[in-house]
Amino acid sequence: MTYSIPFNKPYIPQEKYNVFEEVFKIGKFSGNGKFTTLCHEFFEKKYSFNKCLLTTSCSDALEMCAILADIKSGDEIIIPSFNFVSSANAFELRGGKVVFADTNTDDPNINIDEIEKKITSKTKAVVIVHYAGMSCDMKKLKKITKKYNLLLIEDAAHAIDSFYIENRKKVPLGRFGDLATFSFHETKNINSGEGGMLVINNKNFIKRAEIIWEKGTNRKAFFRGEVNKYEWVDIGSSFLPSEITAAFLYSNLLEMDLIQNKRIKIFNKYYEGLRDLERMGMIVLPKLKDYQFVNGHIFYFLTKSKNETTKILDFLKSNGVDAAFHYQCLHSSQYYLKNNKKESLINSEKFSDQLIRLPLYFDLSENEINYIVKVIEDAYLKN
Numbered sequence: 149m150t151y152s153i154p155f156n157k158p159y160i161p162q163e164k165y166n167v168f169e170e171v172f173k174i175g176k177f178s179g180n181g182k183f184t185t186l187c188h189e190f191f192e193k194k195y196s197f198n199k200c201l202l203t204t205s206c207s208d209a210l211e212m213c214a215i216l217a218d219i220k221s222g223d224e225i226i227i228p229s230f231n232f233v234s235s236a237n238a239f240e241l242r243g244g245k246v247v248f249a250d251t252n253t254d255d256p257n258i259n260i261d262e263i264e265k266k267i268t269s270k271t272k273a274v275v276i277v278h279y280a281g282m283s284c285d286m287k288k289l290k291k292i293t294k295k296y297n298l299l300l301i302e303d304a305a306h307a308i309d310s311f312y313i314e315n316r317k318k319v320p321l322g323r324f325g326d327l328a329t330f331s332f333h334e335t336k337n338i339n340s341g342e343g344g345m346l347v348i349n350n351k352n353f354i355k356r357a358e359i360i361w362e363k364g365t366n367r368k369a370f371f372r373g374e375v376n377k378y379e380w381v382d383i384g385s386s387f388l389p390s391e392i393t394a395a396f397l398y399s400n401l402l403e404m405d406l407i408q409n410k411r412i413k414i415f416n417k418y419y420e421g422l423r424d425l426e427r428m429g430m431i432v433l434p435k436l437k438d439y440q441f442v443n444g445h446i447f448y449f450l451t452k453s454k455n456e457t458t459k460i461l462d463f464l465k466s467n468g469v470d471a472a473f474h475y476q477c478l479h480s481s482q483y484y485l486k487n488n489k490k491e492s493l494i495n496s497e498k499f500s501d502q503l504i505r506l507p508l509y510f511d512l513s514e515n516e517i518n519y520i521v522k523v524i525e526d527a528y529l530k531n
Protein backbone atom coordinates (compact mmCIF):
# COMPACT_ATOMS: atom_id res chain seq x y z
CA MET A 149 0.00 0.00 0.00
CA THR A 150 1.38 3.39 -0.90
CA TYR A 151 0.41 6.46 1.03
CA SER A 152 0.42 10.15 0.35
CA ILE A 153 0.10 11.88 3.70
CA PRO A 154 0.07 15.69 3.86
CA PHE A 155 1.46 17.56 6.84
CA ASN A 156 -1.90 19.15 7.64
CA LYS A 157 -5.56 18.90 6.67
CA PRO A 158 -7.84 21.53 8.24
CA TYR A 159 -10.80 20.14 10.17
CA ILE A 160 -14.16 20.42 8.45
CA PRO A 161 -17.00 20.58 11.01
CA GLN A 162 -19.93 18.22 10.53
CA GLU A 163 -22.56 20.83 11.47
CA LYS A 164 -21.17 23.69 9.38
CA TYR A 165 -24.30 24.20 7.24
CA ASN A 166 -26.51 25.07 10.21
CA VAL A 167 -24.38 28.03 11.22
CA PHE A 168 -24.03 29.34 7.66
CA GLU A 169 -27.78 29.09 7.08
CA GLU A 170 -28.31 31.11 10.21
CA VAL A 171 -25.81 33.81 9.21
CA PHE A 172 -27.55 34.13 5.83
CA LYS A 173 -30.94 34.31 7.51
CA ILE A 174 -29.79 37.02 9.94
CA GLY A 175 -28.26 38.89 7.00
CA LYS A 176 -25.46 40.63 8.91
CA PHE A 177 -22.08 39.63 7.52
CA SER A 178 -19.77 42.26 8.99
CA GLY A 179 -18.20 41.78 12.41
CA ASN A 180 -19.40 41.87 16.01
CA GLY A 181 -22.75 40.15 15.51
CA LYS A 182 -24.42 37.10 17.01
CA PHE A 183 -21.70 34.56 16.22
CA THR A 184 -18.86 36.81 17.36
CA THR A 185 -20.68 37.14 20.69
CA LEU A 186 -21.29 33.39 20.87
CA CYS A 187 -17.56 32.74 20.36
CA HIS A 188 -16.60 35.32 23.00
CA GLU A 189 -19.04 33.78 25.49
CA PHE A 190 -17.81 30.27 24.72
CA PHE A 191 -14.22 31.14 25.63
CA GLU A 192 -15.05 33.40 28.55
CA LYS A 193 -17.20 30.68 30.08
CA LYS A 194 -15.10 27.59 29.29
CA TYR A 195 -11.73 29.04 30.34
CA SER A 196 -12.77 31.93 32.63
CA PHE A 197 -10.95 34.39 30.40
CA ASN A 198 -11.79 37.86 31.59
CA LYS A 199 -12.62 39.36 28.19
CA CYS A 200 -12.23 38.01 24.65
CA LEU A 201 -12.17 39.79 21.28
CA LEU A 202 -12.04 37.79 18.06
CA THR A 203 -9.50 39.14 15.59
CA THR A 204 -8.69 38.49 11.95
CA SER A 205 -5.52 36.60 13.00
CA CYS A 206 -3.20 35.94 15.92
CA SER A 207 -0.76 38.34 14.26
CA ASP A 208 -3.41 41.05 14.49
CA ALA A 209 -4.11 40.20 18.14
CA LEU A 210 -0.37 40.64 18.79
CA GLU A 211 -0.46 44.02 17.04
CA MET A 212 -3.28 45.00 19.36
CA CYS A 213 -1.05 43.93 22.28
CA ALA A 214 1.74 46.21 21.07
CA ILE A 215 -0.66 49.15 20.84
CA LEU A 216 -2.13 48.41 24.27
CA ALA A 217 1.37 48.13 25.74
CA ASP A 218 1.99 51.66 24.45
CA ILE A 219 5.24 50.60 22.82
CA LYS A 220 7.38 53.62 21.92
CA SER A 221 10.65 53.89 20.05
CA GLY A 222 13.42 52.26 22.07
CA ASP A 223 11.20 50.15 24.32
CA GLU A 224 12.52 46.61 24.63
CA ILE A 225 10.39 43.47 24.42
CA ILE A 226 11.86 40.11 25.36
CA ILE A 227 10.72 37.25 23.13
CA PRO A 228 11.94 33.75 22.25
CA SER A 229 14.05 33.47 19.09
CA PHE A 230 12.71 30.01 18.29
CA ASN A 231 9.41 31.53 17.34
CA PHE A 232 7.11 32.60 14.54
CA VAL A 233 7.66 36.15 13.19
CA SER A 234 4.38 37.61 14.38
CA SER A 235 5.33 38.54 17.95
CA ALA A 236 8.50 40.20 16.64
CA ASN A 237 6.71 42.08 13.86
CA ALA A 238 3.96 43.42 16.10
CA PHE A 239 6.46 45.29 18.29
CA GLU A 240 8.87 46.34 15.53
CA LEU A 241 5.91 47.93 13.73
CA ARG A 242 5.47 50.26 16.72
CA GLY A 243 9.16 51.16 16.94
CA GLY A 244 9.98 48.71 19.72
CA LYS A 245 13.12 46.64 19.83
CA VAL A 246 12.84 42.88 20.25
CA VAL A 247 15.44 41.23 22.46
CA PHE A 248 15.85 37.48 22.14
CA ALA A 249 16.12 35.03 25.01
CA ASP A 250 17.31 31.49 24.37
CA THR A 251 15.10 28.44 24.92
CA ASN A 252 15.46 25.66 27.49
CA THR A 253 17.85 22.81 26.79
CA ASP A 254 15.18 20.10 26.98
CA ASP A 255 12.13 21.81 25.49
CA PRO A 256 11.62 24.60 22.94
CA ASN A 257 10.07 27.07 25.42
CA ILE A 258 11.78 30.31 26.39
CA ASN A 259 14.26 29.91 29.27
CA ILE A 260 13.09 32.00 32.20
CA ASP A 261 16.57 32.55 33.66
CA GLU A 262 17.61 33.89 30.25
CA ILE A 263 14.67 36.31 30.35
CA GLU A 264 15.90 37.72 33.66
CA LYS A 265 19.40 38.21 32.25
CA LYS A 266 18.05 40.27 29.34
CA ILE A 267 15.96 42.68 31.42
CA THR A 268 17.11 46.34 31.29
CA SER A 269 15.55 49.65 32.35
CA LYS A 270 13.99 49.81 28.87
CA THR A 271 12.25 46.44 29.07
CA LYS A 272 8.47 46.84 28.82
CA ALA A 273 7.07 43.41 28.14
CA VAL A 274 7.81 39.72 27.89
CA VAL A 275 6.15 37.62 25.20
CA ILE A 276 6.17 33.88 25.66
CA VAL A 277 5.06 31.01 23.42
CA HIS A 278 3.79 27.71 24.83
CA TYR A 279 5.46 25.60 22.16
CA ALA A 280 3.33 22.67 20.94
CA GLY A 281 0.83 23.60 23.65
CA MET A 282 3.43 22.70 26.31
CA SER A 283 3.06 25.25 29.07
CA CYS A 284 5.98 27.43 30.12
CA ASP A 285 6.78 27.30 33.84
CA MET A 286 4.18 29.90 34.73
CA LYS A 287 4.86 30.09 38.46
CA LYS A 288 8.52 30.90 37.89
CA LEU A 289 7.70 33.30 35.07
CA LYS A 290 5.04 35.24 37.00
CA LYS A 291 7.57 35.78 39.79
CA ILE A 292 9.94 37.50 37.34
CA THR A 293 7.33 39.65 35.58
CA LYS A 294 5.98 40.75 38.97
CA LYS A 295 9.42 41.48 40.41
CA TYR A 296 10.35 43.76 37.48
CA ASN A 297 6.82 45.04 36.87
CA LEU A 298 6.71 43.84 33.27
CA LEU A 299 3.72 43.23 31.08
CA LEU A 300 3.23 39.52 30.35
CA ILE A 301 1.87 38.57 26.94
CA GLU A 302 1.11 34.92 26.18
CA ASP A 303 1.30 34.03 22.51
CA ALA A 304 -0.95 31.01 22.98
CA ALA A 305 -1.26 30.31 19.24
CA HIS A 306 -0.42 26.61 19.86
CA ALA A 307 -2.14 26.36 23.18
CA ILE A 308 -5.91 26.27 22.85
CA ASP A 309 -7.27 23.85 25.48
CA SER A 310 -3.80 23.25 26.96
CA PHE A 311 -3.22 23.62 30.67
CA TYR A 312 -0.69 24.49 33.35
CA ILE A 313 -1.14 22.25 36.37
CA GLU A 314 -0.95 24.19 39.59
CA ASN A 315 -1.66 22.50 42.94
CA ARG A 316 -3.25 19.60 41.05
CA LYS A 317 -5.64 21.98 39.27
CA LYS A 318 -5.67 22.51 35.50
CA VAL A 319 -5.38 26.22 34.70
CA PRO A 320 -6.00 26.98 31.00
CA LEU A 321 -3.18 28.63 29.09
CA GLY A 322 -4.15 32.11 28.03
CA ARG A 323 -5.23 32.98 31.57
CA PHE A 324 -1.83 33.98 32.91
CA GLY A 325 -0.81 36.93 30.77
CA ASP A 326 -2.10 40.47 31.15
CA LEU A 327 -2.91 39.77 27.52
CA ALA A 328 -2.96 36.52 25.54
CA THR A 329 -3.39 35.73 21.87
CA PHE A 330 -4.75 32.69 20.02
CA SER A 331 -4.67 31.64 16.37
CA PHE A 332 -7.43 29.97 14.37
CA HIS A 333 -5.29 29.60 11.25
CA GLU A 334 -6.08 26.37 9.40
CA THR A 335 -2.92 24.75 10.76
CA LYS A 336 -4.08 25.13 14.37
CA ASN A 337 -6.34 22.73 16.35
CA ILE A 338 -9.43 24.95 16.05
CA ASN A 339 -9.61 26.84 12.79
CA SER A 340 -11.61 29.39 10.84
CA GLY A 341 -9.26 29.51 7.85
CA GLU A 342 -7.62 32.69 9.08
CA GLY A 343 -8.56 34.02 12.50
CA GLY A 344 -7.40 34.80 15.99
CA MET A 345 -8.39 36.15 19.37
CA LEU A 346 -7.15 38.59 21.95
CA VAL A 347 -7.73 37.67 25.59
CA ILE A 348 -7.65 40.55 28.06
CA ASN A 349 -7.12 39.30 31.60
CA ASN A 350 -5.90 42.61 33.00
CA LYS A 351 -9.05 44.72 33.42
CA ASN A 352 -7.16 47.97 32.86
CA PHE A 353 -6.87 47.17 29.15
CA ILE A 354 -10.47 46.28 28.35
CA LYS A 355 -11.88 49.68 27.48
CA ARG A 356 -9.01 50.67 25.24
CA ALA A 357 -8.90 47.23 23.57
CA GLU A 358 -12.54 47.62 22.47
CA ILE A 359 -11.70 50.97 20.91
CA ILE A 360 -8.58 49.74 19.09
CA TRP A 361 -10.58 46.73 17.83
CA GLU A 362 -13.16 49.03 16.18
CA LYS A 363 -10.72 51.24 14.23
CA GLY A 364 -10.03 53.61 17.10
CA THR A 365 -13.67 54.59 17.58
CA ASN A 366 -15.94 54.25 20.59
CA ARG A 367 -18.51 52.42 18.46
CA LYS A 368 -18.89 49.58 20.96
CA ALA A 369 -19.72 51.97 23.80
CA PHE A 370 -22.16 53.77 21.46
CA PHE A 371 -24.08 50.56 20.71
CA ARG A 372 -24.24 49.84 24.42
CA GLY A 373 -25.80 53.29 24.85
CA GLU A 374 -22.94 54.60 26.98
CA VAL A 375 -22.18 57.57 24.69
CA ASN A 376 -24.57 59.38 22.35
CA LYS A 377 -22.36 59.54 19.26
CA TYR A 378 -19.35 57.59 18.16
CA GLU A 379 -16.14 59.14 16.90
CA TRP A 380 -12.40 58.77 16.50
CA VAL A 381 -10.92 58.58 19.99
CA ASP A 382 -7.64 56.64 19.67
CA ILE A 383 -5.48 54.78 17.15
CA GLY A 384 -6.80 51.44 15.97
CA SER A 385 -7.60 49.34 12.96
CA SER A 386 -10.16 46.93 11.59
CA PHE A 387 -9.18 44.00 13.78
CA LEU A 388 -12.57 42.27 13.92
CA PRO A 389 -13.44 39.30 11.66
CA SER A 390 -16.68 39.00 9.68
CA GLU A 391 -19.65 37.07 11.02
CA ILE A 392 -19.03 34.46 8.31
CA THR A 393 -15.64 33.73 9.84
CA ALA A 394 -17.06 33.83 13.36
CA ALA A 395 -19.86 31.42 12.43
CA PHE A 396 -17.39 28.95 10.94
CA LEU A 397 -15.23 29.26 14.05
CA TYR A 398 -18.29 28.62 16.21
CA SER A 399 -19.11 25.45 14.27
CA ASN A 400 -15.56 24.24 15.12
CA LEU A 401 -16.00 25.16 18.78
CA LEU A 402 -19.17 23.07 19.05
CA GLU A 403 -17.08 20.05 17.99
CA MET A 404 -14.06 20.94 20.09
CA ASP A 405 -14.09 17.90 22.40
CA LEU A 406 -14.19 15.56 19.43
CA ILE A 407 -11.25 17.35 17.81
CA GLN A 408 -9.15 17.52 20.97
CA ASN A 409 -9.71 13.88 21.96
CA LYS A 410 -8.69 12.69 18.52
CA ARG A 411 -5.56 14.85 18.39
CA ILE A 412 -4.41 13.75 21.84
CA LYS A 413 -4.96 10.12 20.81
CA ILE A 414 -2.77 10.64 17.72
CA PHE A 415 -0.09 12.32 19.85
CA ASN A 416 -0.06 9.35 22.26
CA LYS A 417 0.03 6.82 19.44
CA TYR A 418 3.09 8.46 17.90
CA TYR A 419 4.70 8.57 21.34
CA GLU A 420 4.15 4.86 21.93
CA GLY A 421 5.21 3.99 18.39
CA LEU A 422 8.52 5.85 18.55
CA ARG A 423 9.53 4.80 22.07
CA ASP A 424 11.72 1.92 20.91
CA LEU A 425 13.80 4.23 18.73
CA GLU A 426 14.25 6.50 21.72
CA ARG A 427 15.28 3.58 23.94
CA MET A 428 17.91 2.71 21.35
CA GLY A 429 19.23 6.26 21.61
CA MET A 430 18.35 7.13 18.01
CA ILE A 431 15.90 10.00 18.63
CA VAL A 432 14.65 12.16 21.50
CA LEU A 433 10.92 12.47 22.22
CA PRO A 434 9.30 15.45 23.95
CA LYS A 435 9.51 15.16 27.74
CA LEU A 436 6.38 16.44 29.37
CA LYS A 437 6.91 18.13 32.73
CA ASP A 438 4.50 17.44 35.56
CA TYR A 439 2.94 20.90 35.18
CA GLN A 440 2.11 20.38 31.48
CA PHE A 441 -1.16 19.04 30.07
CA VAL A 442 -0.94 19.16 26.27
CA ASN A 443 -3.55 19.53 23.54
CA GLY A 444 -2.09 17.43 20.71
CA HIS A 445 -1.21 20.46 18.64
CA ILE A 446 2.22 19.34 17.45
CA PHE A 447 4.02 16.02 17.67
CA TYR A 448 7.77 16.40 17.32
CA PHE A 449 10.96 14.49 17.91
CA LEU A 450 14.60 15.53 17.83
CA THR A 451 17.35 14.19 15.60
CA LYS A 452 21.06 14.52 16.34
CA SER A 453 21.98 17.08 13.67
CA LYS A 454 20.74 19.33 10.90
CA ASN A 455 22.17 16.91 8.38
CA GLU A 456 20.22 14.04 9.91
CA THR A 457 17.03 16.14 9.94
CA THR A 458 17.35 16.80 6.21
CA LYS A 459 17.98 13.12 5.51
CA ILE A 460 15.00 11.92 7.56
CA LEU A 461 12.67 14.54 6.02
CA ASP A 462 13.82 13.50 2.53
CA PHE A 463 13.32 9.82 3.37
CA LEU A 464 9.81 10.50 4.68
CA LYS A 465 9.02 12.57 1.59
CA SER A 466 10.21 9.83 -0.77
CA ASN A 467 7.83 7.50 1.09
CA GLY A 468 4.85 9.83 0.69
CA VAL A 469 4.96 11.49 4.12
CA ASP A 470 5.06 15.25 4.38
CA ALA A 471 6.83 16.03 7.67
CA ALA A 472 8.41 19.40 8.53
CA PHE A 473 11.08 21.15 10.54
CA HIS A 474 9.96 24.27 12.38
CA TYR A 475 11.10 27.84 13.02
CA GLN A 476 14.24 29.35 11.63
CA CYS A 477 15.60 31.31 14.58
CA LEU A 478 14.63 34.98 14.44
CA HIS A 479 18.03 36.12 15.75
CA SER A 480 19.67 34.78 12.60
CA SER A 481 17.00 36.04 10.18
CA GLN A 482 17.81 38.31 7.26
CA TYR A 483 15.69 41.13 8.66
CA TYR A 484 17.18 41.07 12.15
CA LEU A 485 20.77 40.90 10.93
CA LYS A 486 20.28 44.04 8.83
CA ASN A 487 20.35 46.12 12.03
CA ASN A 488 21.89 43.85 14.62
CA LYS A 489 25.04 41.85 15.27
CA LYS A 490 25.01 38.09 14.98
CA GLU A 491 24.61 36.44 18.37
CA SER A 492 24.61 32.85 19.41
CA LEU A 493 21.62 31.19 21.10
CA ILE A 494 22.64 27.58 21.11
CA ASN A 495 19.42 25.95 22.29
CA SER A 496 17.23 27.87 19.86
CA GLU A 497 19.61 26.87 17.08
CA LYS A 498 19.48 23.27 18.21
CA PHE A 499 15.69 23.11 17.96
CA SER A 500 15.84 24.82 14.56
CA ASP A 501 18.26 22.17 13.30
CA GLN A 502 17.03 19.05 15.03
CA LEU A 503 13.27 19.23 15.43
CA ILE A 504 10.94 17.29 13.11
CA ARG A 505 7.15 17.67 13.23
CA LEU A 506 4.97 14.78 12.02
CA PRO A 507 1.57 15.03 10.31
CA LEU A 508 -1.14 15.58 12.93
CA TYR A 509 -4.74 16.24 11.94
CA PHE A 510 -8.22 14.93 12.71
CA ASP A 511 -8.53 12.68 9.64
CA LEU A 512 -5.18 10.93 10.15
CA SER A 513 -5.96 7.20 10.45
CA GLU A 514 -4.36 4.55 12.67
CA ASN A 515 -2.99 2.78 9.61
CA GLU A 516 -1.38 6.01 8.46
CA ILE A 517 0.20 6.60 11.88
CA ASN A 518 1.54 3.02 11.94
CA TYR A 519 2.91 3.54 8.45
CA ILE A 520 4.66 6.81 9.40
CA VAL A 521 6.23 5.17 12.45
CA LYS A 522 7.39 2.27 10.27
CA VAL A 523 8.99 4.63 7.74
CA ILE A 524 10.89 6.40 10.53
CA GLU A 525 12.06 3.05 11.90
CA ASP A 526 13.24 2.05 8.44
CA ALA A 527 15.08 5.34 8.09
CA TYR A 528 17.05 4.67 11.28
CA LEU A 529 17.40 0.92 11.28
CA LYS A 530 17.78 0.02 7.61
CA ASN A 531 19.92 2.92 6.39
Ligand SMILES: *Cc1c(COP(=O)(O)O)cnc(C)c1O
Pocket residue numbers: 204205206207208231232234235277303305306330331332333342343344
Ligand atom coordinates in the same frame (compact mmCIF):
# COMPACT_ATOMS: atom_id res chain seq x y z
C1 LIG B 1 0.49 30.48 13.97
C2 LIG B 1 1.22 31.35 14.91
C3 LIG B 1 1.07 32.73 14.90
C4 LIG B 1 0.32 33.46 13.83
O1 LIG B 1 -0.99 33.15 13.75
P1 LIG B 1 -1.88 33.81 12.60
O2 LIG B 1 -3.27 33.58 13.10
O3 LIG B 1 -1.58 33.08 11.35
O4 LIG B 1 -1.54 35.25 12.52
C5 LIG B 1 1.72 33.47 15.87
N1 LIG B 1 2.48 32.90 16.79
C6 LIG B 1 2.67 31.57 16.83
C7 LIG B 1 3.52 30.97 17.89
C8 LIG B 1 2.06 30.74 15.86
O5 LIG B 1 2.27 29.43 15.87
